[in-house]
Amino acid sequence: DDGAITGVTGNSCMRGDTYARGEVTHPVRVxxxxxxxxxxxxxxxxxxxxxxxxxxxxxxxxxRALADVTATAPLRIGDVIVxxxxxxxxxVVATKDA
Numbered sequence: 001d002d003g004a005i006t007g008v009t010g011n012s013c014m015r016g017d018t019y020a021r022g023e024v025t026h027p028v029r030v031x032x033x034x035x036x037x038x039x040x041x042x043x044x045x046x047x048x049x050x051x052x053x054x055x056x057x058x059x060x061x062x063x064r065a066l067a068d069v070t071a072t073a074p075l076r077i078g079d080v081i082v083x084x085x086x087x088x089x090x091x092v093v094a095t096k097d098a
Contacts, residue, residue, distance in 0.1 A: 028053035031062045032095070035081065040073035043098040048081050051091045061086040073098045 008020045022028065032049040040046075048071075054062055065086040075081075075098040082092040 027056040029056050029059055030054070031059055031092075033063060033066060035066055035069045035071050037071045037073055037075065037098045040075075040098040043073070043096070046071050046075060046081075046098050047095045048092050049095050050085065050088075051080075051093045054085075054088050054090055058086060058088055062088065062090075062092075066092065071098070 005021050005024060008017045011017050011020060030050050030052070031054055032047065034045040034047050037043050037046040048066070050062065062085050066082065069082055069092075071081050071094065075094045075096075077094055077097055079094045080091045081094055084090070085092045
């Protein structure tokens, strides 16, 4: 109503209400992809993800920023691959050991 959310229906818990309100007012996503890795005898690529939510309209900025990134082994799950990716304030971390 005039840009304000007056209610949410269909949810069975408050998490659903919170998610729906956020999706309408400020949609966010966790970005997952892969990057090449050097120095590993077994892995050529490593899976990565943003450590937190990125505004939905910045997802392609994050993907473009990762296009030229190469990780260097050894890597452990949770190691930061890129700090503050695309100026979002969110780090990109490894989701696999290499």
